[in-house]
Amino acid sequence: MTDRSKSNPGEVQVALPPAFDAGLHFIGRIRTPWRSIADCPKNSGEADAICTIELDARYAPGLKDVETCTHLIALYWMGEAPRDMVVQQPKHYGVPHGVFALRSPARPNPIAMSVVTLLSADGATLRVRGLDCLDGTPLLDIKPYFASTDAKPDARVGWHDKRKGGS
């Protein structure tokens, strides 16, 4: 995760609509070891720590059968990121990219998505691996990960591969 509150050369900001179109409920909190953005792993691939997802009690019946899943999709809210930067230049990339070609938390709707490995489920608490967010991050959703539709092992992100010298 990168601090996107300071704009860099090459970045593009847009005027956002004056009102929202829909509303979200925070349904729980994510507990991680990271208390500042500087401490967070750069992406969930580097996030080896065991984290916990604490679902609010009212939603706990919704976890029925989740324990039978090996992997889950977690959606969570990066609400402190700016929402108007449609072209961004994260410092570690050095050149600007469109927000929809980036996993930056700064986006028109700052919904982050991570695929996590489920380690255990106990009541309204899930122990998982694969998160990279700040401690206390609001949870939006949990979904079962279906390899049949969600796993695309041959997928490529061309601009990123090129940067690494890949084909």
Add this chain to the structure above:
Amino acid sequence: MTDRSKSNPGEVQVALPPAFDAGLHFIGRIRTPWRSIADCPKNSGEADAICTIELDARYAPGLKDVETCTHLIALYWMGEAPRDMVVQQPKHYGVPHGVFALRSPARPNPIAMSVVTLLSADGATLRVRGLDCLDGTPLLDIKPYFASTDAKPDARVGWHDKRKGGS
């Protein structure tokens, strides 16, 4: 997609909080061949049709470099689904499951996630394969799909495998 407006035996509804915690902007629309829920494919794995994602013009600069991606993650809003059904019994399953073990559009935050194959990008319009939603569905986000963190080909959903007679 299943019509979840009618509750079935074994389902559990909860009281939702009286106010929202955050707001969303609809950033575009998804164009599909399906004009009613009954017409929609049951899941994106059965969705072979070519659909288009029409991003609002203000966000178009954010598509820079998206054309280099083979696959994208689309987040979209299933706002007509009930949000209070934490245990659900979709008709084609016959037994109740927790909402967080299902990909039902009826969930506390009705954000759907599909992995799509990018066929072409032209201005603010993307042609994709892999969507299963109604024509006109509001778009929330587009993200690049990174196989390194998003592809888990060995993932299992135990309750679903058991139903199919899998191991």
